[in-house]
Amino acid sequence: MSAATLPSGPMARLSDALWRHPRLLLAILLGPPVLWLGVIYLGSLAALLLQSFFSIDHFTGMVVREFTLRTYAELFTPANFDIILRTVTMAACVTLASAVIGFPIAYYAARYARGRWRAVFYLGIMMPLWSSYLVKVYAWKLILAKEGILTWFLGKMHLQWLLDAYLALPVVGGNSLSVSTTGTFLVFVYVWMPFMILPMQAALERVPVSMLEASGDMGARPGQTFRHVLFPLALPGVVAGSIFTFSLTLGDYIIPQIIGTSRLFIGQAVYQHQGVAGNIPLAAAFAVVPILIMGLYLWGAKRMGAFDAL
Numbered sequence: 291m292s293a294a295t296l297p298s299g300p301m302a303r304l305s306d307a308l309w310r311h312p313r314l315l316l317a318i319l320l321g322p323p324v325l326w327l328g329v330i331y332l333g334s335l336a337a338l339l340l341q342s343f344f345s346i347d348h349f350t351g352m353v354v355r356e357f358t359l360r361t362y363a364e365l366f367t368p369a370n371f372d373i374i375l376r377t378v379t380m381a382a383c384v385t386l387a388s389a390v391i392g393f394p395i396a397y398y399a400a401r402y403a404r405g406r407w408r409a410v411f412y413l414g415i416m417m418p419l420w421s422s423y424l425v426k427v428y429a430w431k432l433i434l435a436k437e438g439i440l441t442w443f444l445g446k447m448h449l450q451w452l453l454d455a456y457l458a459l460p461v462v463g464g465n466s467l468s469v470s471t472t473g474t475f476l477v478f479v480y481v482w483m484p485f486m487i488l489p490m491q492a493a494l495e496r497v498p499v500s501m502l503e504a505s506g507d508m509g510a511r512p513g514q515t516f517r518h519v520l521f522p523l524a525l526p527g528v529v530a531g532s533i534f535t536f537s538l539t540l541g542d543y544i545i546p547q548i549i550g551t552s553r554l555f556i557g558q559a560v561y562q563h564q565g566v567a568g569n570i571p572l573a574a575a576f577a578v579v580p581i582l583i584m585g586l587y588l589w590g591a592k593r594m595g596a597f598d599a600l
Contacts, residue, residue: 335581342574353570361571365579370559370572374579377556380471381539384478385532388486391479392531393524396487400494415484423481427548430477434467434549441466464551474550478539485534493527494520529591536587540580556580 308315344353345360364370399411418426432438444453457463457470464470497520505515521528543557554562556576564573 338574338577341570342578344571346569346571351568361575364572365575370576373554373556373559373576376553377540378583380475380478380555381536383475384482384539385486385535387475387479388483388535389490389528389532392483392487392490393528396490396527397494399487399491400497401499415487418480419484423544426481427477427545430473430480431468431549434473434476436466436468438466438468468549469551471551471553474546477545477549478542481545482535482538485538486528486531489530489534490524490527493524493530497523533588533591537580537584540583 308318341353342361343357343359344355345358346352347354365374395411395415399408403411433440435441441450441453444450453467456472457466462470462472464473467473467476501519501523502515505519506512510518541557543555543561546555546558547561556579560573560576562573563569563576
């Protein structure tokens with residue numbers, strides 16, 4: 291092609307400049323998302339952190355824009371600290387239960403599911419994620435209600451007395467499962483378990499079958515093989531899954547709002563203080579708590595190699 295027939299014009303010159311300067315092309319491609327991340331996300335986090343160092347005048351209800359740690363001190367009052375402790379405990383219990391229930395499922399998918407059954411596994415795990423979050427929560431509210439299908443089933447099995455005895459227990463019980471801590475726990479486990487199973491399945495696929503066979507050849511019982519070979523090698527996947535389940539439970543406020551008791555979680559406290567009570571500094575301080583907890587959690591997970599299983 292001669293010089294006379296080469297394409298010319300602004301677009302041709304721009305294409306030529308981008309070809310000769312690849313860093314310019316990279317800057318153009320990454321500029322908008324980096325700008326969005328820096329201004330919208332990191333900027334909002336910075337504003338949140340700044341608000342948490344302010345306080346509120348309880349007489350006028352106005353925010354006092356003076357640097358103080360008084361708002362963070364309020365987090366350690368019995369009522370507020372109880373909210374933090376309740377939320378962290380629930381997140382830990384949901385994470386542990388998801389790992390215990392999901393590990394056999396992930397192991398079966400990694401070791402035995404082949405072809406069509408592997409597709410069925412992924413479909414079964416992913417399908418709940420395709421439906422509306424609110425639809426799933428309200429469906430569980432109907433299932434766990436006093437007049438719901440679970441109560442009906444237990445009545446048919448003549449086990450209503452067992453449910454009534456359980457609901458009479460303090461802390462975990464209530465008028466029905468739909469207004470109890472147990473109900474909140476069950477829905478949390480159902481909603482977030484897929485985020486635990488998938489990283490564990492990916493980690494278990496990386497465990498060489500020869501190592502399990504070698505453990506058996508050396509006389510190890512199945513329990514010993516699990517404790518000393520399988521679980522340590524799959525632990526990064528368990529920790530990776532726990533990052534999702536723990537963090538999502540820690541910040542959720544919709545499930546405890548719809549299913550549960552009047553005892554608040556961190557997400558509800560943030561919503562209440564920034565909306566109903568109008569205490570923006572305390573809401574910001576509450577919002578900083580999950581960030582700090584997850585920062586420590588991610589630091590520990592990285593040291594355990596959890597990111598290799600993502």
